Amino acid sequence: MNKTLAEMSQKAFVYECASRALAASFSNPAAKPSIASMVRDAEKLWEELQEWENRQESPP
Template structure:
């Protein structure tokens, strides 16, 4: 996917991050992360990035 974060919807972002995490997990099968944890982590990352973006915009005012 070649969209910027600003162009993505939450579900798109979570899907993209979780699918990349799943692909990366195949290179280290000993880690055995769950898909649910990958989705939770991606969703949390979305929230943190949105918060960071809001703070960044407020600091530019």
């Protein structure tokens, strides 16, 4: 991920995260996460990062 979060669409971010999770899962065959769970986790991470960015931009 060379782009900042602001430069990425949600779809691109989720795709990138899920594809990296899938690649990482090949190095640990004992773990059997589903692709659907990887996508859900990436979507949740997107939402949490959006919330975090909004808090950072808000004045104290």
